[in-house]
Amino acid sequence: MTAGIPKEFLSLEGIDPDVKKMFENARKTLEGLGVDIKEISLPHTNYAVAAYYIIAPCEASANLARFDGVRYGV
Secondary structure (H helix, E strand, C coil): CEEEEEHHHHCCCCCCHHHHHHHHHHHHHHHHCCCEEEEECCCCHHHHHHHHHHHHHHHHHHHHCCCCCCCCCC
């Protein structure tokens, strides 16, 4: 089995040392179980949080649109 780890995740600034340590422990555990770890690239990782803050409210409003007052009252 092969798994990819984005190299951008390994070089994030401001990551908590405990989180990084747990990430490395998980990586070592997977390698110990025979998983082939390959480094991949996700070049747009920096935009993930901005995209989340655009998409999440849109999804919420789309899900709440069914409560428009017509079927369920005001």
